[in-house]
Structure formats: C-alpha cells, structure tokens
Amino acid sequence: MKKLILAAAAVAGIAAHAAQAGPLPEAKPDDVGFSQAGLARLDDFFAREIAAKRVPGAVVAIARDGKLVHYKAYGQLDATKGTPMPIDAVFALASMTKPMVAVAGLTLMEQGRLPLQARLADYYPGFADMKVGVPQADGSLKMEAQASPIAIHDLYRHTSGLMYGGRPDSSSPLARMYPGGTDPAIAGDTQAFIDRITKLPLVHQPSTEFEYGFSIDVLGAVIEKVSSQRLGDYLSKNVWQPLGMKDATFHPSEAQRDRLAYPFPNDPVTGKPQSIKLLDTPTKFDCGGACSFATVGDYVRFGQMLLNGGELDGQRILSPKTVHLMTSNHLGPEIKNNVATVEPHRGGFGFGLGVAVRTSEGLSSVPGNPGEFTWNGAYGTQFFADPKERLVVVVGTAAPGELRKYYRENVQDIVYGAMVK
Numbered sequence: 001m002k003k004l005i006l007a008a009a010a011v012a013g014i015a016a017h018a019a020q021a022g023p024l025p026e027a028k029p030d031d032v033g034f035s036q037a038g039l040a041r042l043d044d045f046f047a048r049e050i051a052a053k054r055v056p057g058a059v060v061a062i063a064r065d066g067k068l069v070h071y072k073a074y075g076q077l078d079a080t081k082g083t084p085m086p087i088d089a090v091f092a093l094a095s096m097t098k099p100m101v102a103v104a105g106l107t108l109m110e111q112g113r114l115p116l117q118a119r120l121a122d123y124y125p126g127f128a129d130m131k132v133g134v135p136q137a138d139g140s141l142k143m144e145a146q147a148s149p150i151a152i153h154d155l156y157r158h159t160s161g162l163m164y165g166g167r168p169d170s171s172s173p174l175a176r177m178y179p180g181g182t183d184p185a186i187a188g189d190t191q192a193f194i195d196r197i198t199k200l201p202l203v204h205q206p207s208t209e210f211e212y213g214f215s216i217d218v219l220g221a222v223i224e225k226v227s228s229q230r231l232g233d234y235l236s237k238n239v240w241q242p243l244g245m246k247d248a249t250f251h252p253s254e255a256q257r258d259r260l261a262y263p264f265p266n267d268p269v270t271g272k273p274q275s276i277k278l279l280d281t282p283t284k285f286d287c288g289g290a291c292s293f294a295t296v297g298d299y300v301r302f303g304q305m306l307l308n309g310g311e312l313d314g315q316r317i318l319s320p321k322t323v324h325l326m327t328s329n330h331l332g333p334e335i336k337n338n339v340a341t342v343e344p345h346r347g348g349f350g351f352g353l354g355v356a357v358r359t360s361e362g363l364s365s366v367p368g369n370p371g372e373f374t375w376n377g378a379y380g381t382q383f384f385a386d387p388k389e390r391l392v393v394v395v396g397t398a399a400p401g402e403l404r405k406y407y408r409e410n411v412q413d414i415v416y417g418a419m420v421k
Contacts, residue, residue: 023244023297024304027067029418034062034069038418042070045414050075054268054403055380057085057261059396061300062415064389066308071297078262088297090247090259091396092278094181094290094377098216100248100302101288102156102354104235105219106322113226116153120160123222126198132161133174133201141174141201150206155219156353157330161202163213174203178213181378182278185287190221193285209336210351220288231286242315243305245298250286252293260293263380267401274400276379290378296396299383303392306373307385326353327373327387343376345409366409367416380404382411389419 029036042060049055057075061068077083108114121128127150131143146161154160165178177200184193197214204211220231227234232250240248247256260279267274283291305312306327309320318326329350331337339356340346348363349356358364358372374384380399385392395411397404 022068022071023061023301024063024066024068026071027065027069029069032064032067032069033419033421034064035418035420038414038420039070041414041418042411043072043074045410046074049407053079053264055397055399055407056264057089057397058407059085059087059089059091059296060411061296061392061394063300063304063392066304066390068300077259079264080262085261086259088247088259088295089261089396090252090256090293090295091261091381091398092276092377092379093292093294093299093381094379095375096299096377096381096383097288097290097292099306099354099375099383100235100239100292101216101220101223101231102326103239103302103306103317104223104231105152105156106318106326106353107238108223108226110319110322114152114222116151116156118152120150120152120155120218120222123225124194124198124218126194127218130161130198130200130202132205133177133203135173139173143201144205146202147205148207152219152222153330154206155215155222157351158210158212158215159204159207159331159335160213160215160218161204161206161209161211162197162215162218163203163211174201177201181214181290182283182287184214184217185283185285185291186277186281188284190224190285193217193287194221207335210331210338212338212342214289216354217287217289220286223288224286231288232292235292239302239317240298242317243298243301243312245294245301248292248294248298250292251282256293259295261396261398263398263400267403269401269403276398276400296394299381299396300392300394303383303385303394307387307390307392327355327357327371328352329357329359343408344405345412349374366412368412376404376408378404380407382408384412391415391419 056079059073062070073085073087075085077085133141150160164181165175166180310318310323331350339349345365348360350359355373369388372386376382380397382395
C-alpha cells in the first residue's frame, strides 16, 4: 500500500490546478471545439513519462479564442528534492527569449528608431570588419570580405552569418571557434560579448543562409544601444509589465528561485550528467538569445498578445500590421533555409522576425496550418500559435537533452488530436 501511495504521489503533480486566477479567462473544452477526453491524453502522456522517470514534470497551457481550456502542472519541480511542480513554476526559457526580444526590437521600429535595413555596423562598428570564413580542402579557412553588410533584418531572421558553437547538429569546422549559446553572457558584459563575437569569422555571407546562432543576442545589444537601457529593463517597461508577465526576468529574485524548475541530474536517455547552467550561474548581461526566465502563464499571455495582433487586455504592444510582418516568412528563394536542421519537425517552415513560420501544408511531422508561428527552448520549453485555429500552446519542462524534441512533437500531436471543431 505504501508503494502505491508513493507512486501516486510521484505522478501527482498531475492535474494540479492553481488556486490563483489563471493568466487568461477559462472555458470548457467543449465550448471552444476541444474534446475533454482528447485533452485527457496529455494527462496520460505526462503520467507515463513521469512514472518512467524520463521528465521531472511540466506545466502546460492551451488557449483557444483567448480562453484557457487546459492549464495544469505535472510531476515535480525538482526531482532531487521531491518538490511538487507548482502551476507558477519559473522556467529557464533559453531560445524562447528570442521572440520576446524580437517584439522589443519591433517596438523601436514602430518608433522610427530601428529600421530593418539599418546597418548593424552603425551601432557596433566592429561588425563591418568581420570576414567570412570559407573552409578549404586542407582544413584551413580562406577569409573573404563581406559582399554586403549585415543589416538589422539579418539579425531577426538569422541570416547574419553568425552561429552557435558546440551544437551537436552542426558539422561546420567554424563551430569550434564559436562559444556555446549562454557562455558569453556568463563570462562578461554586453560590450565584452560584442568584442568577442566580432573577432570571429562569419560562417556565411550576410543575407544568404539561415544559420541559427547569436543573431538575436546581437539584436538585444542593439536594443540596449538605441534605447539607452539594459535589455531586461526595456523589455520590462515595454512588454512584460504591460502584459502582466509578473515573473519574466533575466535575473530571478530569491523568491523566484524557489520556483525554478530543475532537470534530472542525468540525461534519462544517455545517462550522462546534464544541467541548466543559468539556474545556478547568474549572467553578467541580458543575452537576448537565451537567458530569460518566465512562467508558462506569463508566456501564454505573450503568445495571446501576438495572436490578437499585438494587444491584450487593452494594452497594445505592437500594431496588427507589425505583427503580420513579424509572423510572415522572411526567407526568400535566394536564402538557403536550414530551419528544419535546427528543429527536426519543422519541415515546411520558413522564418520570420524571431519566430519560425509554417509556409506549407504537409511536410512537417506535426499537425498545424500555414501561418503557424513558433519557437522552442533548448532546456525543454515549447511555444506555438496557430492563427487559423485561434490557438496558443505553451509548455514548460526542464528537459535539456534530445528528449525535449520528443515532447514537442507529441504535445503538438495530442493538442491537435483533441480538437474536434
């Protein structure tokens, strides 16, 4: 009997509702085209995964027509301590920071202060002198001048020629020269990051190839230069506070640290040690590509704002026209599209301004519609919005291994499988 009770407790973050008010109004699934039985498959899915010790826990928010139809916490916040997962758990967002920084940049564009065709070197001159590294057959690099300068537009759509180092899906010899995604933010301030990056070779000519990397981190540095504010302060004033994103931050407070979600000490697939460095190592600058924290409730409000065309609860962040520009594909036929090499279920997707954008029926391994916009985080978080279905989904997990991609695919399959209208 004791074992049964303990087993039930281990999975018993399942369906833990918060007593507090939710981030959006609530609706019954049947009222907005969802099957209650279909949504219950999410409970079953996470129960199985948590019982198998493949993920510590999760928080999932699903909204349709601006109303929550599913908002639950599962499993544990920190498996080593046995802490139940609260609905207001704070997650390290990793690359889900990028869409928020893109929105911050677009608010400056709307003010006439940061046009897309502005040259990056006008803000940080060191980028003008960067050469393009072309690998040669003997293993050396041939350095070529930039055929065209890096534009602010290139930062949003990852066509700047910058990359991330240490990615398992990158075979480029240049990857060994680049730091990992959050390493510079831990090592120094914004200017130190710029100085370090501009000493490296570009991996492609600007505006020629989607190459995932430090582009949005650089955009964040430009936002700081234009606004004369630290990135987190600008985001707080212009995005987070107006939207009521109470826990969104680059630097969790002591109270927030008690709600940080931690991964298993070892990857459940490989058995190798794993960690999320930012949980215990403060950053020295607000890296726009990977360093923010928030709750799932915070982020579903951000997603709903975009789905609404830039407004939520009377607070307008962007115009509908700007949101349309942001969530349109910006990778023309002249640009090599590598989106699906970063996110394996992203066949049929291009990339907009800080978000991937579905452009085709089929091709992707997950259901959805053209116009869907999305991005995820390397530590296990997930976000997608489907304007045709009036749908926003946000998932928080602390699962930094390759298993995170399994959760992304299955959650999207289950969500669309639960939609009956």
